[in-house]
Amino acid sequence: MNLQREILEVLRDVSGHLMTTASVHAQVKCSTGEDKTLTDVASELEGLERKGHARGLNHEDFGHRWAITDAGKVRLAD
Amino acid sequence: MARKTRKDSKLDTLPPDRFEALRDGLLGDWGYQEALDWLDKKCNVTISISGLSAFFARHCAPVLKERRQLAVLRAQEFTKAAKSSPVDWDAAAMEKLNQIFFEILLQPDVDAATAKRFGDMLLKDKSLNLDLRKMRLLEKKAKRLDDAKKSLTAQKDNGGLSEETLELIERTLGML
Numbered sequence: 001m002n003l004q005r006e007i008l009e010v011l012r013d014v015s016g017h018l019m020t021t022a023s024v025h026a027q028v029k030c031s032t033g034e035d036k037t038l039t040d041v042a043s044e045l046e047g048l049e050r051k052g053h054a055r056g057l058n059h060e061d062f063g064h065r066w067a068i069t070d071a072g073k074v075r076l077a078d
Numbered sequence: 079m080a081r082k083t084r085k086d087s088k089l090d091t092l093p094p095d096r097f098e099a100l101r102d103g104l105l106g107d108w109g110y111q112e113a114l115d116w117l118d119k120k121c122n123v124t125i126s127i128s129g130l131s132a133f134f135a136r137h138c139a140p141v142l143k144e145r146r147q148l149a150v151l152r153a154q155e156f157t158k159a160a161k162s163s164p165v166d167w168d169a170a171a172m173e174k175l176n177q178i179f180f181e182i183l184l185q186p187d188v189d190a191a192t193a194k195r196f197g198d199m200l201l202k203d204k205s206l207n208l209d210l211r212k213m214r215l216l217e218k219k220a221k222r223l224d225d226a227k228k229s230l231t232a233q234k235d236n237g238g239l240s241e242e243t244l245e246l247i248e249r250t251l252g253m254l
Binding site: 010017026 | 109110127128134142143147150174219
């Protein structure tokens with residue numbers, strides 16, 4: 001299973017809320033049939049941000065968090 | 079024709095306590111390697127990563143999905159309760175509350191009932207603070223009225239204000 005897709009599914013499920021990289025990692029670390037480290041997940045999230053499918057936000061109260069974008073939702077629907 | 083054996087059948091027939099330990103480990107801090115080591119040492123079971131991955135897909139992935147969906151729902155329920163409380167939360171504060179509760183509820187070992195009690199306490203505390211602020215405002219208002227009354231009485235005693243004027247002022251201030 002594709003890790004980026006797994007990450008997008010997690011972010012879509014919680015749409016309207018933000019997630020830390022660690023929370024996303026906890027949800028997807030074993031989902032692709034192999035162990036994924038926090039660094040792997042952080043790297044994929046950055047890749048998703050470059051494609052415009054996820055957005056990294058520096059929230060003034062919560063710190064750095066991730067959210068899915070509309071383009072990310074469209075990618076999942078494809 | 080021989081029936082194909084499931085790759086994770088060995089894991090499905092583990093004793094219940096071992097089964098739960100494996101599932102909880104994978105839902106927690108374990109990766110596949112830790113799980114394989116544990117199975118080998120504690121259960122004397124050797125299995126491939128793909129077998130373990132099939133177990134994860136059947137017994138862990140649905141739990142994770144349900145956990146995040148429940149976290150969203152419960153955070154929304156809490157926000158709804160906060161909206162109906164006497165505290166006048168603004169939209170930004172409400173959004174922060176929702177996010178805080180979502181993050182608490184997403185944690186693996188958090189009991190939803192405990193989180194709700196915490197939320198209720200928070201609302202009650204905010205509500206009490208609101209009542210306290212209202213009470214202090216009323217006390218200040220009462221003190222101002224008292225001061226005004228004393229000042230007016232002093233004026234009256236000095237013959238500065240007529241009975242009618244004094245009564246009019248007192249009625250206006252709601253003191254009569």
